[in-house]
Amino acid sequence: MQFSKTLINWYSINKRSLPWRETKDPYFIWLSEIILQQTQVKQGLPYYEAFLREFPSVFQLANANESDVLKLWQGLGYYSRARHLHATAKYVVNELNGEFPKSFKELIKLKGIGDYTASAIASICFNEPAAVVDGNVYRVLSRYFGIDTPINSTKGIKEFKLLAQELIDKKKPADFNQSIMEFGAIQCKPQNPDCSVCPLNISCVALKQNRIDQLPVKIKAVKAKKKYFNFLVFISEDGKTILEQRKTKGIWQNLYQFPLVETKSEMDFNTFKKHIDNHELLKNSSFDLSFYNETSIVHKLSHQHLYTKFWIINVKNLETKGVSINNIKDYAVPILIGNFIESFRF
DNA sequence: AATGCGGGGGC
């Protein structure tokens, strides 16, 4: 197939030099693939290097505490990846003697490994002809073949997977998979690709029909909801503050934060002072309230916009409820909290 | 089939 040959040839010339491309060790490939889910190389690379420094093998990762793994993951987002990464490391060490499964069928059973990641590991590490379909593959195939089935519909997911599976070079599954993804990342970019230098421009359907900017088709995402977060930043005279671990499902599960009061709207000083008067951590004690930011900090997640205020609460002492302010950098926190901690002078 | 989950960057 000319399509596959062209991609593999393009890849051999244009591929970026990246650390996980120097190995077929499933631990390294697995780690890189989990980190790179929904994450660009530029953002994930430093995390990959940090994880390998801290956990050179699956055994060190399995022996770590989840809190330490989350701390290292801090800032990368989609924290369930880190929790599943750790759980799978423990499973591989404890149940599989530290050896990763060697087939798509077995790999996909592991936590945090879905169709894409199982295909990536099986092809790159074990030469199994399992086609990867990530955001890049959707884009390349939808444009080159002029397919307008929505890529995030059930029909589209099946259709593109089938097509990729037909196109894969069964003799070079690793090269084919990586070539089509790299091609999507560098040549067939989301915005303003330079089709004049594309090795596939002669036969690209979208280019011929002048539909490059209309493909791939995607079903619209729901709009983000607004939420109003008020963090209680306690400061005691003996140098302590309060951090709590988020145990509920939802965003930032198992990360730490200052005690959170969610409200229906943005709080001004007087309203908020009344609002928290009966708060569990404040009743029967005197406190001095002030704000860190008078206008909300807007933190945008994919599905929520968080209008956030940090409230400074000076108290006499916090006894055992508090943690030493000197140690707060040891806790894994959302980037929203992390940015505050960095800029606030305790 | 639909929803939730982060954060950074491009335009």
Next chain:
DNA sequence: GCCCCAGCATT
């Protein structure tokens, strides 16, 4: 402001 990103789990 909207879209995109080496997706997965849950319901």
